[in-house]
Amino acid sequence: MKYCANCGNPVALRVPEGDDRQRHVCDHCDTVHYQxxxxxxxxxxxxxxxxxxxxxxxxxxxGLWTLPAGFxxxxxxxxxxxxxESWEEARATIDISGLYTLFNLPQINxxxxxxxxxxxxxxxxxxxxxxxxxxxxEQQIPWDELAFPVVNKTLTHYFSDRRENxxxxxxxxLIRRR
Amino acid sequence: MKYCANCGNPVALRVPEGDDRQRHVCDHCDTVHYQxxxxxxxxxxxxxxxxxxxxxxxxxxxGLWTLPAGFxxxxxxxxxxxxxESWEEARATIDISGLYTLFNLPQINxxxxxxxxxxxxxxxxxxxxxxxxxxxxEQQIPWDELAFPVVNKTLTHYFSDRRENxxxxxxxxLIRRR
Numbered sequence: 001m002k003y004c005a006n007c008g009n010p011v012a013l014r015v016p017e018g019d020d021r022q023r024h025v026c027d028h029c030d031t032v033h034y035q036x037x038x039x040x041x042x043x044x045x046x047x048x049x050x051x052x053x054x055x056x057x058x059x060x061x062x063g064l065w066t067l068p069a070g071f072x073x074x075x076x077x078x079x080x081x082x083x084x085e086s087w088e089e090a091r092a093t094i095d096i097s098g099l100y101t102l103f104n105l106p107q108i109n110x111x112x113x114x115x116x117x118x119x120x121x122x123x124x125x126x127x128x129x130x131x132x133x134x135x136x137x138e139q140q141i142p143w144d145e146l147a148f149p150v151v152n153k154t155l156t157h158y159f160s161d162r163r164e165n166x167x168x169x170x171x172x173x174l175i176r177r178r
Numbered sequence: 179m180k181y182c183a184n185c186g187n188p189v190a191l192r193v194p195e196g197d198d199r200q201r202h203v204c205d206h207c208d209t210v211h212y213q214x215x216x217x218x219x220x221x222x223x224x225x226x227x228x229x230x231x232x233x234x235x236x237x238x239x240x241g242l243w244t245l246p247a248g249f250x251x252x253x254x255x256x257x258x259x260x261x262x263e264s265w266e267e268a269r270a271t272i273d274i275s276g277l278y279t280l281f282n283l284p285q286i287n288x289x290x291x292x293x294x295x296x297x298x299x300x301x302x303x304x305x306x307x308x309x310x311x312x313x314x315x316e317q318q319i320p321w322d323e324l325a326f327p328v329v330n331k332t333l334t335h336y337f338s339d340r341r342e343n344x345x346x347x348x349x350x351x352l353i354r355r356r
Contacts, residue, residue, distance in 0.1 A: 003186035005179040005202075005211070010186070018306070021251065024183075033183070037250050038214045039289060072215050073199065077282035077351045078289060099280065099349050104255035111217060111256060128196070169347045171277055173255045 006031045037109040041081040042069020044101075044154055045094050047119040050135035051155065053142075054089050057131045061147035067114060067154060068092065082115045090133045092124040097167075101157060103150045104173040112150045116158070116167060149174055184209045215287040219259040220247020222279075222332055223272050225297040228313035229333065231320075232267045235309045239325035245292060245332060246270065260293045268311040270302040275345075279335060281328045282351040290328045294336070294345060327352055 004011050004026035011024040016032050024033040044067055045052040053065040068089040072081040079096055086092045094117035103112040126133050136142070138159045146152045153172065161167045182189050182204035189202040194210050202211040222245055223230040231243040246267040250259040257274055264270045272295035281290040304311050314320070316337045324330045331350065339345045 001183040003181055003183055005181055005183045005189075008181035008186045008188070011183075034249065035252055036216045037252055039217065071212065072289075074213055074215055074287040075284050077284050078280070079282075079351070080284075099347065102256070102277065104257075106253050106255050106258075109252040111250075169277065173257070 004031055037111055039072040039111050040069050041072045041078045041113045042067050043082045043086045043094050043115050043117050045092055045117055045119050047135055050137050052135055054130040055132040056147055058129050064145050064147035065142050066147040067151050078113050089127045089130050090124050091127055093120045095120050099169050101154045102171045107176050114154050182209055215289055217250040217289050218247050219250045219256045219291045220245050221260045221264045221272050221293050221295050222336055223270055223295055223297050225313055228315050230313055232308040233310040234325055236307050242323050242325035243320050244325040245329050256291050267305045267308050268302050269305055271298045273298050277347050279332045280349040285354050292332050
């Protein structure tokens with residue numbers, strides 16, 4: 001951020017009075033511009049013994065497999081966002097069972113939420129951001145071609161929890177060593 | 179948002195190519211400015227049979243009672259944010275037990291997360307944003323002077339769940355009728 005979104009004048013990076021961290025501050029109109037983490041919300045769509053994955057048609061991780069997920073939008077709930085992304089990326093309609101995993105990625109200011117859900121039918125297929133959409137059994141999962149660690153971890157938890165038929169909500173911080 | 183934070187020129191509000199909702203777009207430097215929901219993270223601090231509440235010294239809801247919570251900052255995890263807010267607002271140090279409630283407030287683009295936790299000692303007191311900090315038994319809770327519905331709901335769940343000594347994670351959407 002270089003300019004004030006409110007008045008167009010240059011902003012300064014400094015600690016505002018009464019605050020304890022640097023913010024982008026406009027000394028012309030006195031606006032403090034806060035920046036906060038974003039939520040990525042998605043689904044773990046299940047059909048019988050298989051889970052749905054999308055092969056990414058966009059960067060980053062073009063060509064690798066992921067669960068349908070994306071940035072939560074203003075005006076929607078986390079569940080609505082997860083369903084919207086499942087439709088956009090996989091043309092899939094899902095009946096959500098509940099929240100399943102939460103991941104903090106503080107280095108990139110993201111919080112991931114994945115909901116467990118069941119595909120309501122087999123009418124799915126690639127949306128604009130996917131090359132392919134497929135169902136995989138545990139043995140078929142392309143473990144070496146998964147796009148993100150949060151996808152690997154969510155799938156690993158799922159296949160383990162499925163043996164117990166018990167799906168506690170998992171919360172994990174993925175701290176990257178620098 | 180009226181001006182581009184990247185180049186300072188006026189932005190337009192329109193649907194970018196390949197998108198399906200209005201964004202603030204800069205036609206000078208081609209930046210699309212996305213706006214996303216923010217996370218408010220906080221604690222439900224417990225000491226024996228009492229819970230800690232803060233009397234707000236700031237608007238909105240000046241003078242009403244709340245659980246320590248605030249906007250999650252870049253670079254931290256949801257738990258770290260909850261602990262930071264508990265320190266800032268109540269000078270309280272807390273041992274977190276786990277995530278407890280998640281609330282969607284889509285009308286104001288907020289997602290609330292509250293963590294259950296235990297006060298590690300009784301050395302607490304008002305931070306800059308609080309007038310008072312006190313411990314309350316279930317009978318003492320000032321139900322008519324709580325600052326936010328999410329606080330009321332989290333406390334109600336807690337006292338109910340405490341009878342069973344079982345604290346499932348609660349997820350709820352607070353949709354305001356217009």
